[in-house]
Amino acid sequence: MMTTSHMNGHVTESGGGGGEGTGSGGGRHEGPEEPQQWHREMAVDCPGDLGSRTLPVRRSAQLERIRQHQEDRRRREEEGRTRQELDLNASMRLKKLAQNAQNPKVGIDNPTFDPVEGPGGPLSALQGLGGPPSLLELEELLLSLKQVQHCLGDEQSREDVEMVLQLVQKTDFQKAFSIHNAVAQHMHRASPPFPLTERAQGLTHEVQSMLLSTQQKESLELNTLLSSPNFQALLLAHDGIAEQEMQFEPESFQEQPCENLAQWGGETVKIVRIEKARDIPLGATVRNDMDSVIISRVVKGGAAERSGLLQEGDEVLEINGVEIRGKDVNEVFDILAEMHGTLTFVLIPSPHNKPPPVKETVVHVKAHFDYDPSDDPYVPCRELGLCFQKGDILHIISQDDPNWWQAYRDGDEDNQPLAGLVPGKSFQQQREAMKQTIEEDKEPEKSGKLWCAKKNKKKRKKLLYNANRNDDYDTEEVLTYEEMALYHQPANRKRPIALIGPPNCCQNELRQRLLTSEPDRFGGAVPHTTRNRRDIEVNARDYHFVSRQAFEMDAAAGKYIESGEFEKNLYGTSTDSVRQIINTGKICILCLHTQSLKVLRSSDLKPYIIFIAPPSQERLRALLTKDNKNPKPEELRDIIEKAREMEQNFGHLFDAAIVNTDQDKAYQELLRLINKLDTEPQWVPSSWLR
Numbered sequence: 001m002m003t004t005s006h007m008n009g010h011v012t013e014s015g016g017g018g019g020e021g022t023g024s025g026g027g028r029h030e031g032p033e034e035p036q037q038w039h040r041e042m043a044v045d046c047p048g049d050l051g052s053r054t055l056p057v058r059r060s061a062q063l064e065r066i067r068q069h070q071e072d073r074r075r076r077e078e079e080g081r082t083r084q085e086l087d088l089n090a091s092m093r094l095k096k097l098a099q100n101a102q103n104p105k106v107g108i109d110n111p112t113f114d115p116v117e118g119p120g121g122p123l124s125a126l127q128g129l130g131g132p133p134s135l136l137e138l139e140e141l142l143l144s145l146k147q148v149q150h151c152l153g154d155e156q157s158r159e160d161v162e163m164v165l166q167l168v169q170k171t172d173f174q175k176a177f178s179i180h181n182a183v184a185q186h187m188h189r190a191s192p193p194f195p196l197t198e199r200a201q202g203l204t205h206e207v208q209s210m211l212l213s214t215q216q217k218e219s220l221e222l223n224t225l226l227s228s229p230n231f232q233a234l235l236l237a238h239d240g241i242a243e244q245e246m247q248f249e250p251e252s253f254q255e256q257p258c259e260n261l262a263q264w265g266g267e268t269v270k271i272v273r274i275e276k277a278r279d280i281p282l283g284a285t286v287r288n289d290m291d292s293v294i295i296s297r298v299v300k301g302g303a304a305e306r307s308g309l310l311q312e313g314d315e316v317l318e319i320n321g322v323e324i325r326g327k328d329v330n331e332v333f334d335i336l337a338e339m340h341g342t343l344t345f346v347l348i349p350s351p352h353n354k355p356p357p358v359k360e361t362v363v364h365v366k367a368h369f370d371y372d373p374s375d376d377p378y379v380p381c382r383e384l385g386l387c388f389q390k391g392d393i394l395h396i397i398s399q400d401d402p403n404w405w406q407a408y409r410d411g412d413e414d415n416q417p418l419a420g421l422v423p424g425k426s427f428q429q430q431r432e433a434m435k436q437t438i439e440e441d442k443e444p445e446k447s448g449k450l451w452c453a454k455k456n457k458k459k460r461k462k463l464l465y466n467a468n469r470n471d472d473y474d475t476e477e478v479l480t481y482e483e484m485a486l487y488h489q490p491a492n493r494k495r496p497i498a499l500i501g502p503p504n505c506c507q508n509e510l511r512q513r514l515l516t517s518e519p520d521r522f523g524g525a526v527p528h529t530t531r532n533r534r535d536i537e538v539n540a541r542d543y544h545f546v547s548r549q550a551f552e553m554d555a556a557a558g559k560y561i562e563s564g565e566f567e568k569n570l571y572g573t574s575t576d577s578v579r580q581i582i583n584t585g586k587i588c589i590l591c592l593h594t595q596s597l598k599v600l601r602s603s604d605l606k607p608y609i610i611f612i613a614p615p616s617q618e619r620l621r622a623l624l625t626k627d628n629k630n631p632k633p634e635e636l637r638d639i640i641e642k643a644r645e646m647e648q649n650f651g652h653l654f655d656a657a658i659v660n661t662d663q664d665k666a667y668q669e670l671l672r673l674i675n676k677l678d679t680e681p682q683w684v685p686s687s688w689l690r
Contacts, residue, residue, distance in 0.1 A: 041285040041296050041381035042329035044336045138177060142168060195242035201235045269317060272309040272345040282336065282343070283418050284310055285381045291326045295347075299384060300397050300406045300419040313350025320344050363396040364410075364486075366683065368479035368652035369432075371422065378431070379421060380404060386420025390652055393484060393683050394422060403427040410683075429478045436478075479652055485686040487606070489677055496578055496588040496605050497674060500597070500650070501612030502642035504624060504631070505660055510612065510670055511589045523586040525577040528560070531569035544577065561603075562596035575603045587674065594650045601653065606688050608677060610670065611657040614643050619661055655682070 145168065149161040167173055197203070204226050211223045225231060276282055283302010286293050293316045304310040316324045320343060322335055336343075373385020386407055388394060393410035397419055400406075404427070406419040423431075489495050499507040514522045528544040530551050539545050546554075551570045555563055563572030573590070581588040582605070590607075592600065600607050614620050617636045624631050631639075647654075656673050660666040 041287050041384075042333055043285050043299075043381050043383040044282055044333055138168075138174060141177075195238070198239050198242035200238050200242070201232070204232075204235055268349075270314075270347050270349055272307075272347060274303055274307050274309060274343050274345070276303055276340055276343050280306070280417055285384065286316065286329050286332055288329055293324050293327060293329065293332055297381070297384075297401070301417045310345070310347075311350050313352055315348040315350075316345060317348060318344075318346035363399075364484045364683070364686075365394050365396055365481035366484045366652070366685075367392045367394055367481060369428070373421070376423075378423075381421060384418070384421045386422050388422070391654070394481070396422075399424065423480075425480045428480045432478045432480075482652075483686045484683040485689050486681040487684040487689060488681040489606070491678075492585055493582055494585070494587040495608045495677060496582065496590055498590045498592050498597070498600060498607045498609045499612055500592060500594055500609060500646070500654070501660075502614065502639050502646060504620075504629070504639055505612045505614050505643070506623070506663055506666070507591050507612040509663065510667055511591050513667055514589050514670070521587060522589050523581040523584065525573050525581055525588055525590065527571055527573050527577070528554075529569060529571050544574075558599065561590075561600050562592055575599075575605060578605055594646050597650060597653050601685070604688075606684060608673075608682070609653055609655050610673060611647065611651070611654040612666070613647070613657055613659045614639050615659055615661040623660070623663070 142165070145161055145165050149158050149165070152158050152161065168177075208223055208226055211219045274282070280301075280303045282304050283299040284295055284304040285297040285299070287296040288294075295310055295312055295314045295316065298305050298310055298312060316332070318324060319335065320339055324332060324335075327335075367388050367390055370389050372387045373379045373382050374387075376382075376385065379385045386394075386409065388409055394407045395410060395413070396405050396407045398406035401424070403424045404421045405424050407422045408416065408419055499511055501507040511524070515524055526540060526542070526544055528546055528551060530546060530548045533539060533543070533545045537543065548570060551563075551572065554560060554574065555570075555572065559574050559576065560572040561575060561578070563570060565571070573592075578588050578590070590600075597609065600609075615623070617633075617640060620636055620639065621631060647657075658666050658669050658673075
């Protein structure tokens, strides 16, 4: 059985047979034909924008969101008009009652009735029913209703009150009325007003500054009122109290949660009380297991995790007296959405004794792929899925579930209290390798390729997906995450700058401009070559002149960042030549091919890699025309396509990107990025710092 509900723009589903597919929320791995909306867990409460707040949307999706927003707004306006009409009808009926009550004849028949101020009058009794619970006696209620019935002038209204009188006289209603009085007497507490802001003074000053630009009489009077010392003192006192009221006190919060053991229906249960604060979601997901509602995940950063009282595997029986067993996970979501303050859970403890939680070390990783939970059929709880883009830094705070880690994006910790779910590294490698295998199985045989070669390639791919292998297999084709750490470059050892880009994107011109504009700050690595030295050339200044045998030995030893052959002579840039520039205190500027990045990043040079990207086709044509070049349309398309391929295949290695719409602006942006290395720490692979 599968149920579907729409909440806050999400489509969620819960399987009646429950569970999480493969045990730890990893989902099923049988293939992509699984329905997109298959959903295993439901977040009982979480921020509505957790999983969809940064990924750029496609044009069609963007238009659909705009249309949905307009439809929601129209529906809210219609509901508002309906409520207004109802309020108008209610106020007209009360107005009619008040007019009838003020009739002199009615006053003679009922000399003790005061419709406005009489404490025992019928209107005050009815107002007590509509407002906060008040302790009323049943006889008083009956008397009030009879008085109202005598006051009404039209027959329909008297019949309505007669129906209410019959209801009140029923035994079931009287029992419910007694319960109401008992609950109101012992549990109802007046809720103090909560301040909307703690900066009323600041808002007042903003209003006054706006009023200075107008000379209207009302504006001048308002400015005089806001400027009075008494009013300013009132706002100062308000802000002082509001600031204290809006502060969250973790000490008192830690004292609030409690846990007790008791008997419930013949079973040993634990009763847990957790304070659901205004700014901290509960942070738990539930799943259905037959008629049971099971806590399947406790999310870092929520009230449940902070209290330590809710455990994965606990069965929820009641919440604040509302029976939960037998309800769908979507119903549980709706129930908890209406509850605030102290939540009392009645739970059957998990049969699996979980060891006490160990404080985990936060792991910082750089994402090497894009992820959108709305397109992922395997994510256990789509509402808690955390979307990210290639190059984002993620703070992994929990790897309890190896398939689904809990994480924050760098910079979002303060704005988002709950952690989000991201695919674990091994799980992502497995399913991406599986996807590649399926795609290759569907590819038609291409001409010009031997059948045996394709067969071997498919076999290697399938072995890559086999997670039970103990030997090391090549995982470079499946990009997942890279562990990172913050690094602040020393003043005397600058990181080399590597400029990467397709041809005709001016990276060589930008490099040459840096070298000539500030020769004391920037330097270029002296290349090696096997050609003969010319008379005007100086060894170690123009080139390092070496024999072909020495060059080939160094190349085999991996000492060259990149190398090649031109007119039967070998040329190359070595790591030693870059290191020589760094040792002089200068910043080494390199222009490299993407194939050289692997060697460069595996060295001890700690490079900062900047991608120089082309602008639009028309803008690129204008830039090249300015340099006395006349490219053909197909050449422009090739440049842009080459840049797209470079970003797709090597973008995870880039530290920054500059779109070269204008060479002067690109140069200034390049300088800004280089200067930032001296003032701000940067994320680098943690392997560089070991």
